[in-house]
Ligand code: SF4
């Protein structure tokens with residue numbers, strides 16, 4: 001009982017550990033696997049990312065030098081990032097914002 005009272009008093013007098021999201025955003029935790037993008041000037045169209053992606057979120061069109069990426073299929077495992085030999089997939093620690101529409105992202109050479 002005294003221990004519980006001590007905990008109650010301590011929690012009443014200390015500041016909250018939570019933040020007022022979405023008004024206040026917390027910093028990403030180290031190692032967060034966030035959104036990805038493709039550097040089409042570095043990409044050699046090898047299609048390794050398409051083959052390795054578990055949910056098939058990437059489609060490479062080598063002839064058109066274009067990649068379609070579906071962020072709503074992506075599970076943010078970053079397997080593609082780790083395995084791209086050209087280091088053409090850029091990873092951020094920032095997670096993707098919610099969207100109203102499920103649109104694919106298109107990356108083309110020269111962008
Ligand atoms: S693995 Fe890298 S180099 Fe190969 S197609 Fe994907 S992004 Fe381009």
Ligand code: SF4
Pocket residue numbers: 036052053054055056057058073074075076077078079080081
């Ligand atoms: S992060 Fe994982 S799920 Fe997302 S595109 Fe890359 S391999 Fe596919």
